[in-house]
Amino acid sequence: xxxxxxxxxxxxxxxxxxxxxxxxxxxxxxxxxxxxxxxxxxxxxxxxxxxxxxxxxxxxxxxxxxxxxxxxxxxxxxxxxxxxxxxxxxxxxxxxxxxxxxxxxxxxxxxxxxxxxxxxxxxxxxxxxxxxxxxxxxxxxxxxxxxxxxxxxxxxxxxxxxxxxxxxxxxxxxxxxxxxxxxxxxxxxxxxxxxxxxxxxxxxxxxxxxxxxxxxxxxxxxxxxxxxxxxxxxxxxxxxxxxxxxxxxxxxxxxxxxxxxxxxxxxxxxxxxxxxxxxxxxxxxxxxxxxxxxxxxxxxxxxxxxxxxxxxxxxxxxxxxxxxxxxxxxxxxxxxxxxxxxxxxxxxxxxxxxxxxxxxxxxxxxxxxxxxxxxx
Amino acid sequence: xxxxxxxxxxxxxxxxxxxxxxxxxxxxxxxxxxxxxxxxxxxxxxxxxxxxxxxxxxxxxxxxxxxxxxxxxxxxxxxxxxxxxxxxxxxxxxxxxxxxxxxxxxxxxxxxxxxxxxxxxxxxxxxxxxxxxxxxxxxxxxxxxxxxxxxxxxxxxxxxxxxxxxxxxxxxxxxxxxxxxxxxxxxxxxxxxxxxxxxxxxxxxxxxxxxxxxxxxxxxxxxxxxxxxxxxxxxxxxxxxxxxxxxxxxxxxxxxxxxxxxxxxxxxxxxxxxxxxxxxxxxxxxxxxxxxxxxxxxxxxxx
Numbered sequence: 119x120x121x122x123x124x125x126x127x128x129x130x131x132x133x134x135x136x137x138x139x140x141x142x143x144x145x146x147x148x149x150x151x152x153x154x155x156x157x158x159x160x161x162x163x164x165x166x167x168x169x170x171x172x173x174x175x176x177x178x179x180x181x182x183x184x185x186x187x188x189x190x191x192x193x194x195x196x197x198x199x200x201x202x203x204x205x206x207x208x209x210x211x212x213x214x215x216x217x218x219x220x221x222x223x224x225x226x227x228x229x230x231x232x233x234x235x236x237x238x239x240x241x242x243x244x245x246x247x248x249x250x251x252x253x254x255x256x257x258x259x260x261x262x263x264x265x266x267x268x269x270x271x272x273x274x275x276x277x278x279x280x281x282x283x284x285x286x287x288x289x290x291x292x293x294x295x296x297x298x299x300x301x302x303x304x305x306x307x308x309x310x311x312x313x314x315x316x317x318x319x320x321x322x323x324x325x326x327x328x329x330x331x332x333x334x335x336x337x338x339x340x341x342x343x344x345x346x347x348x349x350x351x352x353x354x355x356x357x358x359x360x361x362x363x364x365x366x367x368x369x370x371x372x373x374x375x376x377x378x379x380x381x382x383x384x385x386x387x388x389x390x391x392x393x394x395x396x397x398x399x400x401x402x403x404x405x406x407x408x409x410x411x412x413x414x415x416x417x418x419x420x421x422x423x424x425x426x427x428x429x430x431x432x433x434x435x436x437x438x439x440x441x442x443x444x445x446x447x448x449x450x451x452x453x454x455x456x457x458x459x460x461x462x463x464x465x466x467x468x469x470x471x472x473x474x475x476x477x478x479x480x481x482x483x484x485x486x487x488x489x490x491x492x493x494x
Numbered sequence: 495x496x497x498x499x500x501x502x503x504x505x506x507x508x509x510x511x512x513x514x515x516x517x518x519x520x521x522x523x524x525x526x527x528x529x530x531x532x533x534x535x536x537x538x539x540x541x542x543x544x545x546x547x548x549x550x551x552x553x554x555x556x557x558x559x560x561x562x563x564x565x566x567x568x569x570x571x572x573x574x575x576x577x578x579x580x581x582x583x584x585x586x587x588x589x590x591x592x593x594x595x596x597x598x599x600x601x602x603x604x605x606x607x608x609x610x611x612x613x614x615x616x617x618x619x620x621x622x623x624x625x626x627x628x629x630x631x632x633x634x635x636x637x638x639x640x641x642x643x644x645x646x647x648x649x650x651x652x653x654x655x656x657x658x659x660x661x662x663x664x665x666x667x668x669x670x671x672x673x674x675x676x677x678x679x680x681x682x683x684x685x686x687x688x689x690x691x692x693x694x695x696x697x698x699x700x701x702x703x704x705x706x707x708x709x710x711x712x713x714x715x716x717x718x719x720x721x722x723x724x725x726x727x728x729x730x731x732x733x734x735x736x737x738x739x740x741x742x743x744x745x746x747x748x749x750x751x752x753x754x755x756x757x758x759x760x761x762x763x764x765x766x767x768x769x770x771x772x773x774x775x776x777x778x779x780x781x782x783x784x785x786x787x788x789x790x791x792x793x794x795x796x797x
Contacts (some may be wrong), residue, residue, distance in 0.1 A: 169690075169694055170693070170694070171690050171693070171694075191693045191694045192693060192694065192695070192696035192697070192698075194694075196694065197694065198690075198691070198694050200687045200690070200691060201687075202685065202687055204685065204687035204688050204690065204691040206688060206691075206692075206706060207688075207710065208709045208710055217692070217695050217697075218694075218695035218696055221695055221696035221697050221701070222696050265691075265695075269695075
């Protein structure tokens, strides 16, 4: 086992696209690191560079102490699980599992031993003589995991391994992955665009967009203290509500929202509020009124979508479709989401009074998007 | 929602998919005024026209020499003269020619499968300088008819000292551009992740080709084998040019032509030889028809 280090790594594709831009990242030995970001942010390219499937344009990648830029994929001793599993369709499960070991000329009896060990652990024993085409999605996923595990590699690379599973199976496999990681403690880099996976699985998460690393830290830290407006808008579901605000001598105004914060420069700024920080009928200091348009009961919580009297700000993490939908909507009011207790009994059409604890309001620079720390 | 679920297996249960009055959802039985598709009215006569030469050949091969000269042609000789076949085999070294054709065809088919696979894999997956240009030039040679390159190729083969030798039939045909093109197109359709997984698993390029790519390409390889077999077995012009004096190196097609010259009047014997030459083709075609049709359909190329 070994850590993985990205040292100012850049990837430029021949046609000129910069997929990864000066990425520096230190994955500790045994760590479970999540690379998360919207599609096209360079996370998969970063992973493929570790695997040796993409050449590194600049910078170094090290596995353990070895610089692997020029090491061919087979000698890097890393294993990868692909999004579509990439199981060899013409081979049985057993042969799929054994393929990597056979290529390394491992003695036959040891191959058998390892394959049956992994098969036992993943519950694949009854499936060893089937072909991938005869397996369910979840079983294929486990075979793909097994094919990586059986090699006992220095690092595990997973490229959206759960995205082809249905929702229920995904939750199961998520727990399974965590269990496997605890058991083996192999350094793991996991690429996903699903922030629930990012939050639940990782020791740390690295948020990327446009080929650049935006923030690196434990999931809760990233959630609680987003480094910039992009991370704020990307992590969290529903995402953080963002409003354009104006600061004058420490008093911040975003439409109806008004509060004071010391040490904030005058001028335009962006105010961010997590959906769960908005309390219906609460007694906190900052008040506004939400006009309720959609109510989504989740059982334990209710997600309320509505508008407030403020101007919306964009994080750059919005889905394109959402922007299209927002087109033509009254710009004098900003869309807002709240996570509230079902007991509040909010209904569509209500105008509900909402209060926010000023300590839970985030501020971002309007031009750079960088977070303005509280009380600075 | 849940009350709408009906148990389809229960007697008398309403099949929700075929409610009466519902149109568009259900495939209604088509009104049939024929027990077969009307297209067959066109296809059947065409098929008969195509079959006539074959039937005529078969019939002639079983007729007496007198019957073959009868006009209009006799398509049913009445008494079958099976001895035509033994007479044919005695009249010329047919067994030898069969053997020659089999050797040439087998070697050519196998080497095409191997060499075209190697080239096609490189074109499909490996980046190298001048790949596009090379591929384009190769494809361009498909547009050049054999007759144009006949003399240059002949001179090369002659320089190699292969005239009048089976090698003359084999060497220029060890690989062909059509096979490279067809396999390249097929390889490109295979998911690249399989090969990437194999690379990470530690397999070399050649190993990937032989253990991953080729086993997944059996349909394409079978198609190529069948097409190449047909071409080589039926080839006449090239053997005619390169096998001049050595009747021991004749292929079956060449032998038949020679036979025609020497025994111009023995149509029944010639046709018996023809039947024997065509039989392996017919058997192969019937057995591999599926691959053959697929090859033409997927490549959009004339076979």
